[in-house]
Amino acid sequence: MKKLLFGLLTVVITAGLLSWHWEKTQYSSVNKADVVACLNMETQQAYKLEASTPAFAAMHPAPLVVNPENLLGKMTSFEAADGKLASAYFIPAKKKTKKWLIVIQEWWGLNDNIKLESDKYYNALGDVNVMAVDMYDGKIAATPDSAMKLMRGADMGRMTAIIQGAIKHAGTDASIYSVGWCFGGMWSLQTAILAGPQAKGTVMYYGRPETNMDKLKGIKCDIIGFFGNQDQAPSPAMVNQFEKDMKEAGKNLSVNRYEANHGFANPSNPSFNPTATADAYAKAIAFLKAH
Numbered sequence: 001m002k003k004l005l006f007g008l009l010t011v012v013i014t015a016g017l018l019s020w021h022w023e024k025t026q027y028s029s030v031n032k033a034d035v036v037a038c039l040n041m042e043t044q045q046a047y048k049l050e051a052s053t054p055a056f057a058a059m060h061p062a063p064l065v066v067n068p069e070n071l072l073g074k075m076t077s078f079e080a081a082d083g084k085l086a087s088a089y090f091i092p093a094k095k096k097t098k099k100w101l102i103v104i105q106e107w108w109g110l111n112d113n114i115k116l117e118s119d120k121y122y123n124a125l126g127d128v129n130v131m132a133v134d135m136y137d138g139k140i141a142a143t144p145d146s147a148m149k150l151m152r153g154a155d156m157g158r159m160t161a162i163i164q165g166a167i168k169h170a171g172t173d174a175s176i177y178s179v180g181w182c183f184g185g186m187w188s189l190q191t192a193i194l195a196g197p198q199a200k201g202t203v204m205y206y207g208r209p210e211t212n213m214d215k216l217k218g219i220k221c222d223i224i225g226f227f228g229n230q231d232q233a234p235s236p237a238m239v240n241q242f243e244k245d246m247k248e249a250g251k252n253l254s255v256n257r258y259e260a261n262h263g264f265a266n267p268s269n270p271s272f273n274p275t276a277t278a279d280a281y282a283k284a285i286a287f288l289k290a291h
Helices: 002-024 032-039 043-051 054-058 112-125 144-152 156-170 183-198 213-217 236-248 274-290
Strands: 074-079 085-091 099-104 129-133 175-181 199-205 223-228 253-258
Touching: 043 054, 043 144, 043 156, 043 183, 054 144, 074 156, 085 112, 085 156, 099 112, 099 156, 099 183, 112 129, 112 274, 129 156, 156 183, 175 183, 175 274, 183 199, 183 223, 199 274, 213 236, 223 236, 223 274, 236 253, 253 274
Parallel strands: 099 129, 099 175, 175 199, 199 223, 223 253
Antiparallel strands: 074 085, 085 129
16 A cells, blocks of 8 residues: 555656646747848848948048039938938939939948939930939948948938838839949849839949848849959858849849959049949940840
């Protein structure tokens, strides 16, 4: 009898210990969407983190000061998607047209160099409205340190709202094209994603590629990109992966590579490469005209 009672007591104690261990090792369920969002960091946030580092700033010598005369456009205001006003350097087409080229600044801000580039594209393309959006809401950096501070305080949600507002401002029946450099190169590609079926052609100069396959699959237009083999943001390896991802997504991407550093197409950049710039510009204009 004692043996039976001892056996039953052992069973009860063992079951209790097992139950306690089971409860202690249970964890709250994990939302799959949260895991995916964590693993697939948004491209804009990834750029912000990278551009907030001294290493990235070191790749961006302070731009040379340009003093343009007789600029073609003027500053104008429009409503961003967040309901707040945004600004842009705007050059209207000489004749009414549904074609809009959205120009996007480097990490310095909407400075005179970007306005000159906007004039240049306007003269080459002719029948198009050119809108160089101000992604920093009036702030402009003149040194790597000040640009890095602007990036650290950048609100990517606000910038998305600015691009969305520019697309809406162009009109629901507008054909949207975009061009940008570095920071603007990344946002030029994002513009193609945000514009959906309105996007008709995108030019990106050494901008950070999108890595989210769902977003890439949603692109409705052709993309042309210009990259430096001596660049590390994005690096040649990142560009290779971008080509692979776009091919897998079934999208048309034309990649052009040059033996040049980051910022090679900016005349105000000490790393300016006139040969690479001339070739890239000719191809960009031909691309836009073809589309």
